[in-house]
Amino acid sequence: MIDAGIETIQSADFLTLEQKAAIFYNNAATFLGLSEQSNKKHWSN
Numbered sequence: 001m002i003d004a005g006i007e008t009i010q011s012a013d014f015l016t017l018e019q020k021a022a023i024f025y026n027n028a029a030t031f032l033g034l035s036e037q038s039n040k041k042h043w044s045n
Contacts, residue, residue, distance in 0.1 A: 009020055029039050 006024075009015070009023055012020070015023075025042070026039075
């Protein structure tokens with residue numbers, strides 16, 4: 001199921017690379033329980 005989800009996002013031509021990265025990062029951050037402050041730190045680079 002995970003592979004299918006990743007492939008679906010990767011093949012979505014209407015999403016930019018930045019949008020795809022945000023989807024993957026935000027899902028991982030939610031799963032790992034990262035704080036919003038931690039999220040901002042990672043996205044500011």
